[in-house]
Amino acid sequence: MEKKAQLYEGKAKKVYATDDENLLIVSYKDDATAFNGQKRGTIEGKGVINNKMSNILMALLEENKIPTHFVKELSDRETLVKKVKIVPLEVIVRNVSAGSFSKKYGVEEGIVFDEPTIEFSYKNDELGDPLLNDYHALALKLVTKDELETIKKYAFRINEILKKVWSLCKITLVDFKLEFGKLSDGRIVLADEISPDTCRLWDSESGKKLDKDRFRRDLGGTEDAYCEVMARLMQNIKSAQEIKF
């Protein structure tokens, strides 16, 4: 597969065209940003870990009937994916209070919910990714009703699968952000990435944060945390593949 022109550079990834109009190559960077790009830095080796982790998890989701953009890992940092039109929604699922949820509603972090929650942000950096509800998403014509139902169904199913995978690794899946895309035939698939950049992952016993919050909150040890999470996933992925979800 030949890598052609760079089409886009985001905060954590670059996207290239290929000689197949339906396929793209994504290349994961070590660059890290937070607070809508106000905080910038580098997490050494993050691109390699996020690429591999995202691919392992997306392949597992595919096996469990969640369609994704993943096609094939090409190298440490590069992956071949299906070309999609990104649905401009950040889809956030939460199992435990943390981050903006705790701040907004004035509750401590670490409260385990009886049921997971879902929320949407309008993916728009200029507006600061404002929170919106289903009706707003429909009014803005960001999605159709059917697409929204599909996205919610997939998001909760993904949560069930990922919660079990991380629990095998002795990690609590606190919350995470997903992005979906539309293939040329209109089908919705999971896109973007699943990594410690986009998930909150806490050690189940100590509660230690093993995700990008270490960078966001200047806790130190960010690289080690990413390595730790990756190592635990590699140790447990075989067992995860055997689970009937």
Ligand code: TMP
């Ligand atoms: P929040 O608590 O800051 O709203 O974040 C919820 C989850 O979404 C958390 O796992 C981190 C992830 N996230 C992103 O992936 N990208 C973002 O831009 C933000 C704000 C959060």
